Amino acid sequence: MRSRTTRRLLEHLEAYLFLLxxxxxxxxxxxxxxxxxxxxxxxxxxxxxxxxxxxxxxxYRHLLSDEKFLLAxxxxxxxxxxxVALAIPLALGFAILLNRRLVGMSWxxxxxxxxxxxxxxxxxxxxxxxxxxxxxxxxNYLIGTIGIPPQPWLLSPAQAMPALxxxxxxxxxxxxxxxxxxxxxxxxxxxxxxxxIDGAGSWQLFRHVTLPLxxxxxYFVLVISMIGAFQVFALPLFMTGGGPLNRTLTIVYSxxxxxxxxxxMGYAAAQAYVLFLIILVITLMQRQVAARRVHYDL
Amino acid sequence: MANRxxxxxxxxxAAAVLLAGLVGPAAxxxxxxxxxxxxxxxxxxxxxxxxxxxxxxxxxxxxxxxLYQGNYGVLNQKLIASVAAGNPPTISQVFPTWTxxxxxxxxxxxxxxxxxxxxGLTDEQLADILPILRQANTFGxxxxxxxxxxxxxxxxxNVDLFKELNVKVxxxxxxxVAAARALTKEEGGRVVRYGFVVRPVTDYFTTxxxxxxxxxxxxxxxxxxxxxxxxxxxxQWLADLVNxxxxxxxxxxxxxxxxxxxxxxxxxxxxxxxxxxxAAVGGKxxxxxAPLPYKTTRSTLLSGTDVAIMARATPEQQxxxxxxxxxxxxxxxxxxxxxxxxxxPVRRSALxxxxxxxxxxxxxEHKAGLDSLEFARTEPSMAEWQEIRDIIQEAVELAVLxxxxxxxxxxxxxxxxxxxxxxxx
Numbered sequence: 001m002r003s004r005t006t007r008r009l010l011e012h013l014e015a016y017l018f019l020l021x022x023x024x025x026x027x028x029x030x031x032x033x034x035x036x037x038x039x040x041x042x043x044x045x046x047x048x049x050x051x052x053x054x055x056x057x058x059x060y061r062h063l064l065s066d067e068k069f070l071l072a073x074x075x076x077x078x079x080x081x082x083x084v085a086l087a088i089p090l091a092l093g094f095a096i097l098l099n100r101r102l103v104g105m106s107w108x109x110x111x112x113x114x115x116x117x118x119x120x121x122x123x124x125x126x127x128x129x130x131x132x133x134x135x136x137x138x139x140n141y142l143i144g145t146i147g148i149p150p151q152p153w154l155l156s157p158a159q160a161m162p163a164l165x166x167x168x169x170x171x172x173x174x175x176x177x178x179x180x181x182x183x184x185x186x187x188x189x190x191x192x193x194x195x196x197i198d199g200a201g202s203w204q205l206f207r208h209v210t211l212p213l214x215x216x217x218x219y220f221v222l223v224i225s226m227i228g229a230f231q232v233f234a235l236p237l238f239m240t241g242g243g244p245l246n247r248t249l250t251i252v253y254s255x256x257x258x259x260x261x262x263x264x265m266g267y268a269a270a271q272a273y274v275l276f277l278i279i280l281v282i283t284l285m286q287r288q289v290a291a292r293r294v295h296y297d298l
Numbered sequence: 299m300a301n302r303x304x305x306x307x308x309x310x311x312a313a314a315v316l317l318a319g320l321v322g323p324a325a326x327x328x329x330x331x332x333x334x335x336x337x338x339x340x341x342x343x344x345x346x347x348x349x350x351x352x353x354x355x356x357x358x359x360x361x362x363x364x365l366y367q368g369n370y371g372v373l374n375q376k377l378i379a380s381v382a383a384g385n386p387p388t389i390s391q392v393f394p395t396w397t398x399x400x401x402x403x404x405x406x407x408x409x410x411x412x413x414x415x416x417x418g419l420t421d422e423q424l425a426d427i428l429p430i431l432r433q434a435n436t437f438g439x440x441x442x443x444x445x446x447x448x449x450x451x452x453x454x455x456n457v458d459l460f461k462e463l464n465v466k467v468x469x470x471x472x473x474x475v476a477a478a479r480a481l482t483k484e485e486g487g488r489v490v491r492y493g494f495v496v497r498p499v500t501d502y503f504t505t506x507x508x509x510x511x512x513x514x515x516x517x518x519x520x521x522x523x524x525x526x527x528x529x530x531x532x533x534q535w536l537a538d539l540v541n542x543x544x545x546x547x548x549x550x551x552x553x554x555x556x557x558x559x560x561x562x563x564x565x566x567x568x569x570x571x572x573x574x575x576x577a578a579v580g581g582k583x584x585x586x587x588a589p590l591p592y593k594t595t596r597s598t599l600l601s602g603t604d605v606a607i608m609a610r611a612t613p614e615q616q617x618x619x620x621x622x623x624x625x626x627x628x629x630x631x632x633x634x635x636x637x638x639x640x641x642x643p644v645r646r647s648a649l650x651x652x653x654x655x656x657x658x659x660x661x662x663e664h665k666a667g668l669d670s671l672e673f674a675r676t677e678p679s680m681a682e683w684q685e686i687r688d689i690i691q692e693a694v695e696l697a698v699l700x701x702x703x704x705x706x707x708x709x710x711x712x713x714x715x716x717x718x719x720x721x722x723x
Contacts, residue, residue, distance in 0.1 A: 046681075048381045048403035133549070155548060157701065243550070244498075244695050260375045262685045263399065 041269035048263075059270035069271060071246055072254040075161065079250065080229035083165045083172075088221060090169065091176030096210075098177065099184045109181070116174030124238035127167045128154070131239075154240050157247040164235050164248055172228075176221050183217025184210070212295040219290045223283060230279050251275045330618045331361045332388035332611070337373040337603075338366065338447070338639075341573040345638040353625045360618045370603070381405045381608070388611045388619045391603040394434060394679030397443050402681070406606040410441040412620035419624070426629070426645045434676045435604050443604035444623050445644045447635070449568035450598045450670050451505045453590055454575055456563045457663065458583035467588045471509075471535060474591035478545035481563035494546035495553045495562045496536050498695045500687045502566060504677070505599045506532035509592035514678050522715045524690065525708035531593070533697045533704035541700055548698055554578040566590065568601050569667050572640040588666045598670045599677065602641065640664075642671065682722055686715045 041059055045052035063069050098109055115123060130139045131153035140150035154160050191209050200208065211218075233252035236242050242249035242257065249257075251271065259268030338346045343366055350364040365387070367373040374396060380386040381403065392400065400406045413419050424432075431445035455467065465481060468474040478493025496502060504514070504524065512528025515521065523529075539546040549556065553565040558578030567575070575585045590598050605627075607619045625631050629647045636643040637657055643649055649668060658665050677683060693711035696702040702710075 046399060046403070047378050048399070048405055050403065133547075152548075155550070155699070157699070241550075244699065245692060245701065261371070261688075263378055 037269045037272060040265050041273055043266040045265045046263040047265050052266075055266070059267045060274070062267065063270060063274060068246060068249070069251075069254055072249045072251050075246075075248060076230055076232065076250045078161060079165060079168075079232055080226060082162075083168050083229055084222065084225045086165070087169045087172060087176060087225060088218065091173055091180055091221070092214075092218070094173070095177045095180035095184055096206075098181055109178075112177050113174035115171050118171070120171060120234045121238055123171055124167065124235060127170075128239050131163055155244055157245045160240055160244060160248050164239060167239070168229075168232065168235055172225070176225070179221055180214065180217055183214045186217075187213045213297075215294045216296055219286070219294045223286055226282055226286065227279055230275065230282070251278075329359050329361050330614050331363065332615045332618050332622070334362055334364045334605075334619075334622070335367050335373060335377060335387040335390040336364060337368065337370045337391060339369065341577065342447075342570060342639050345635060348638070349626050349631060349635060350622075353622055356625075357618075357621065360621065362618075362622050381610075384610065386608040386610050388615045389605055389607055389623065391446065392443060392606045393603050393684075394443075394677070395681050395684045397435075397437060397604065397606060398679055399681040400606065401437055401442060405609055406442065407609050407616060408440050408442045409435070409444050409607065409620075409623075412607070412616075412623075413441060415620075417617070417620065417624075426647050427627075428642075428644060428646060428671065430600060430671070430674055430676065431644050434600060434679070437679065443606045444627050446603060446605045446623075446627060447570070447639070447641045448600060448602040448604075448644060449570055449641050450600060450667060450674050451501060451566055451568055451590055452598070452667050452670060453588045454557065454565050454567050454571065455586045455588065456557070456560075456583050457586040459563050460586070467586070468591050469589075471591050471593045475539065475543055475545065478539065478564065479543060482545045489544075489547075491560060492545060492547050492562045494539055494564045495556060496540050496546050496548050496698055497553065497565075498548055498550060498691065498698045500690045500694065501599060501601070502536060503529075503533055503690065503694045505566065505590055505597070506536060506593075508597040508599060508675050509590060509595060511594045519678060519680070520719055522686070522712050522719070524715075525705070525712040528594075529708050530704045533694065533708060535593075536694075537697045537700070537704065540698060558582070569640045569642060570602075572664075584663070586663045588663075589670045596673045598674050600674045640667075642668070680719075680722060682718045685718060689714050689718075 042054055042056060043052045044055050044058075094112060098105065098112070102108075129137070131137060132140070133150070133152045133155045137150070137153070139153070144150060151159060153163050187210065191213065192205060195205055195209050231252050232250050233256065236248040236250055236253050237256075240248040242253050252275070255268045255271045255275070258264045258271060334346075334350070336346055346364050346366075350362050354360065354362055367376050370391075370393070373391065374393075377386065377390050377392070377396070378399075381400070386405065392406075397406070413424060427445065431448055432441065434448075435441050435443045435445055453467075459465075459481065460467065463480055465477050466473075468477040474494075481491070481493035482489060483491040507524060507529045510528040510532050512526055512532065513523045516523045540548055547562075552571075552574070553562060553567070554571065554574045555578050556562045557565060557575060558580065560582075569587075572585060572587065579585055589596060605623055607616050607623070611619065626635065627644055629645050629651065632643045632645050633648040633651050633653050635641060636648060637653060643654065648654060658668075678686075689711045693702075693704075693707035696707040697704045701707075
């Protein structure tokens with residue numbers, strides 16, 4: 001007589017077998033690397049040297065005094081705060097405009113979404129041309145026609161990051177608009193009718209009906225935008241190589257540089273763990289705020 | 299229930315079939331197949347393929363697969379990852395700094411083993427390889443790699459424009475500034491053509507530092523010396539071309555497109571840049587090559603990669619790899635390679651060959667490149683130098699953009715570089 005548990009296990013065997021491929025993939029490509037990266041972050045290792053001394057938390061200690069990493073941290077925060085703070089109101093404005101009944105509206109919506117489905121590498125290439133410094137670039141030509149002298153753009157330590165942020169907003173706006181538009185269309189017309197009967201004007205409608213009822217969507221966009229912004233990598237890789245003077249060096253770029261250009265795997269893994277902690281803390285903070293500010297109903 | 303159990307068996311059977319497929323067929327006899335990973339793109343890739351196809355035809359027992367991996371940065375990443383994964387190619391292009399890292403990881407075998415082996419090179423054949431190249435491939439008195447695509451920094455210039463404006467090819471720094479001024483052209487307050495372009499990259503600075511008698515490191519190689527008087531003067535000179543004389547502009551990327559479009563009259567690049575320059579110019583004018591301008595010391599910097607044989611390969615593969623390397627770096631191989639790609643031939647006999655003489659008779663301006671060979675210098679080859687190059691580049695950017703004086707920028711860079719070198723065991 002088999003025990004109950006064995007029999008139950010056998011009954012579920014089939015289900016486990018079906019789960020197996022997914023579990024193997026998750027385990028091998030997600031869970032194992034997470035654990036292994038932590039182990040690596042405690043080593044000094046160049047990926048191929050058979051000698052890889054265990055150095056405890058030395059890599060983490062080094063991070064705190066590494067000017068280049070701290071600069072990357074500052075750059076990334078600057079990028080995240082400015083790009084998200086500009087992108088969400090902008091996307092909301094466009095979403096409201098696109099939420100009207102107008103001839104050719106689907107054409108406008110598509111136009112806003114195209115940058116998002118354009119591969120970032122392609123978009124970055126085109127922008128790199130537009131930002132050509134000196135007298136030869138298109139953007140410099142355009143501002144020249146209104147009397148502004150040519151700008152160095154990506155060559156200037158001060159202008160490079162704002163230039164990247166502009167491209168990031170251009171590339172990501174379509175996604176935010178589509179999500180916010182869906183949120184707007186989910187708000188029941190009854191709320192607006194009720195408010196109008198009470199004599200609310202269009203600003204009051206926006207302030208007291210649209211904004212609160214859109215807040216779950218806005219919150220969602222905020223969280224994914226922040227997480228995405230802290231992981232920014234492709235734009236500086238394609239457009240500036242982290243320069244000039246490391247002013248567009250971001251955390252993920254720094255991880256890439258340490259890991260795959262200087263082959264300091266331990267140090268790169270430590271930076272990756274710090275990035276993970278930063279994103280975790282920011283997301284938790286956002287949840288705290290959201291608990292008070294997000295309304296699912298009026 | 300029986301149906302269910304049948305299902306389980308079917309799933310298990312399917313899994314077994316899958317596993318069997320993964321294990322794969324056992325190795326069989328036949329020709330030795332070896333792989334050669336390289337980063338030769340554009341016009342250079344067909345040249346690699348042509349040499350490889352010829353070798354395969356001449357050696358029926360060996361199949362060499364020359365595989366383009368992406369630019370040098372990507373090649374580096376793939377090579378290190380493949381070594382870590384225990385599945386490297388048989389041969390790879392390597393920069394000297396990579397060689398240093400690979401030797402420490404026991405990932406490559408010394409070329410000397412094959413050079414001195416039964417199928418090796420005679421003393422004359424070895425001595426025929428240019429001394430600076432032999433030296434650049436020697437680590438701790440052992441020749442670990444073989445020079446393959448080596449290049450030198452040269453001055454590229456627009457021959458037609460020089461003739462038109464009656465400008466002579468500059469030899470010294472002062473002549474260079476005068477030439478750049480003559481070549482710079484303004485129209486209605488706007489510069490439409492610059493004499494020179496400063497790429498804020500390490501090699502623009504280090505070549506000029508060498509041309510002023512400077513050195514990369516202090517004797518012994520434990521501390522850097524690029525922040526000495528020669529380095530400071532060289533960086534000041536480059537910054538002045540842009541900011542004081544206003545005869546040059548700053549561009550981080552390659553200059554050949556601007557050169558082809560007539561936006562700039564002179565720039566520095568290495569020999570294979572000629573193929574790219576010619577492509578960009580498209581026959582609109584003649585591309586000239588000359589030695590780099592100098593202050594006190596005629597010099598140039600050796601660049602380009604070598605080839606290494608990986609330790610993981612089987613003895614048969616390694617023997618086949620050596621045969622291939624002997625072929626592509628032999629007199630005929632390196633001459634053909636050089637004529638196709640404008641890389642330096644690695645052997646003196648190639649410089650003296652009929653093919654090369656005929657070519658130089660038809661293209662006399664290219665003699666300058668070969669003449670630079672006698673005063674070429676090499677960069678330090680320790681693995682750390684790869685990061686130090688980036689540190690130097692930062693200093694060059696700081697100075698050229700006017701964010702720091704050359705002295706401040708280079709001193710900062712030297713302090714960082716010395717910290718890295720101090721960690722080296």
